[in-house]
Amino acid sequence: MAMRDPLLSKLKAVLLRLxxxxxxxTxxxxxxxxxxxxxxxxxRKGLKKPGSVFGLYKRDYWCWMESLMSSAGSERLHPMFSLAIEACRSPNKVKSHQGRGRFLIRICLNKKILSVPIQHLLxxxxxxxxxxxxLMSIIGSDMLVESLMSLLHLTSEIQFELNSKNASFLDETWVLPVYRQYEFVPCKxxxxxxxxxxxxxxVADVKEDSVxxxxxxxxxxxxxxxxxxxxxxxxxxxKISSLLKQHEGWPVYVSVIKCHLRTGKVFQNVHDIWCVLRDEYSGFKVPTDRDPNLRKSSTDSDQGEVLHKLSGSSVYKVKYVGCAGVGKDGGTAVIESAIASVLKEKGPNSSTYKDVYLELGETNLITWESSDEDTVFMKHCYPEISSCGRRTDALLYFAYVAGDTTCTISKQFNCYVYFANCDQEGKAILTSIAQGFGRTTWFV
Incomplete structure (x- = not known):
């Protein structure tokens, strides 16, 4: 094998971009x-795949990774890797060796342990x-595997936040569909x-004016x-009718794989199913590609809307105004002047502010792009937040102050300013932040 491999060059290039x-x-x-x-x-390069004696199944990289659970010997497996293997063994969403291997790669990227299985194998x-x-593989080559390991360690320096629920098509493709999680009002x-x-x-049809x-x-x-x-x-x-009956009177929590990708193209892995559905249900029209910039109109207003995820997080649709550096002081005393500074720069016209979703989670605050809920715009964990509040003469503007690290040792703080839909919404958000992090000081 050559001293250099094009796959390693490709891996290095994409890692440096990320x-x-x-x-x-994401x-x-x-x-x-x-x-x-x-x-x-x-x-897979140079992977020996004899399969079973009768050719009933073929081996994949997942097979040797899973076998580490029983062949590690005295070498104790990384606990996070053991948990990852157990998660991939579940047949709920991935059923093939290929699907489980792909699911494992995504988990390892999230947990920064991608190098662990190869370390044990070596x-x-x-x-x-x-x-x-x-002679054929990278992993089996003494020289090439060193370069591979250094690149895999580089993945631990990149923050991955991949949706572990978006796994139902990994058996078939690496093309990930748009995944949405919704809460609907209690209904039958x-x-x-x-x-x-x-x-x-x-979904064959959606009734007009339905939930x-x-x-x-x-x-x-x-x-x-x-x-x-x-x-x-x-x-x-x-199963669906059974679950609805069990949770009668509860909000309805549904996770949906959208028929269109973010590019506006249809998700091709469902196309054959649509063709069958068209024959079974005469009213169904096979989706076609659409303009990704085309936003479907809605007569409903988002004013003051709050959603609650199954995880317990609250999500508000608000506007992000801007950010101002406040130096070494992260207390509430800097908030009024910081909001004034941002407004002086951005102006009072709320139509120019950025539409975002603000998720108040158990351990952090996440700001998502309003145009794409899978794109994280900003994220701070509660220990980084030193204070939150708003101006008494402009109650729709609220803000929180966060350091560049844990607030008790941070030397640099920034104030992040948002625009609420109403007075009560701003107050509710600030109250949630204070409850989420007991050491946060705040005022309304």
Missing amino acids: KEEKQPV DSDPDLQVLCETLECIL KNHRMLEIWYDP DLGIVIRHIRQRVI ASHKNRIEPGDVLDELYGESLYGSSRG
């Missing part, structure tokens, strides 16, 4: 698919010989017509992936 990004890497990042495909090619020379050809009927086709629950039709959250061609946190992939036909 490392330059200031925001965490499913919407176009370089993520390149990274995952390259990693998979490296793991320590077990007998196992390494069984799985990899030293969402107003959708569904069909079970090839183990998927497909599901609100703001076009669910559209014909979408795939229902979860209901109340339980996977619907491969589920029986009675």
Whole structure:
């Protein structure tokens, strides 16, 4: 094998691009698919795959990674890697060796442990010989594997925030669909017509003025992936009605795989299912590509809207005004002047502010792009937040102050200013921040 391998060059290039990004890497990042495909090619290069004696199954890189659980010997496996393997063994969303391997790669990126399985494999020379050809593989080559390990360690320096629930199509593709999680008001009927086709629950029709039709959250061609946190992939036909009956009177929590990608192109892996659905349900029209910039109109107002995720997080649709540096002092005393400074720069016209979703989680505050809920605009954990509050003469403007590290040792603080839809909403958000982090000082 050559001293250099093009796959390693490709891996290095994509990692350097990702490392330059200031925001965490999410499913919407176009370089993520390149990274995952390259990693998979490296793991498969030179992989010995004899399969079973009768050819009933074929081995993949997942197989040797899973076998580390029983062949590690005296070498204790990294606890996070053991948990990752157990998570991938669940048959709910991934059912093949390929799907489980891809799911494991995503978990390892999130947990910064991608180098762990290869480290263990390199320590077990007998196992390494069984799985990899030293002349054809990167992992089996003494020289190339050193370069690979240094690149894998680089992945631990990149912040990945990949949605672990978005896994139902990993058996088939690395192209990740748009994944949405919704909460609907308690009801017995969402107003959708569904069909079970090839183990998927497909939306055939959405009734006009129904709960599901609100703001076009669910559209014909979408795939229902979860209901109340339980996977619907491969589920029986009675599972949905059973879950709705069990949770009667509760808000309805649904996770949906959208029929369109972020680019506006249709999600091709569902196209064959749509063709079957068209024959079964005469009113169904196969989705087509659309302009990604085209926003569907809605007569409903987002004023004061708050959503609650199944995890317990509250999500508010607000406007982000701007940020002002406040130096070494992160107390409430700087908030009024910081808001005034941002308003002086941005002006009082709220139409020029950035539409965002502000998620108040158990451990952090996340600001999402309003145009794409999978894109993290800003994130701060509660220990970084030193204070929050608002001006008494401009109650719609609220802000919090956060340091560049834990606030007790931070030497530099910034004040982040937002615009609420109403007075009560601003107060509710500030109260939630204070409750989320007991040491945060605040005033209303």
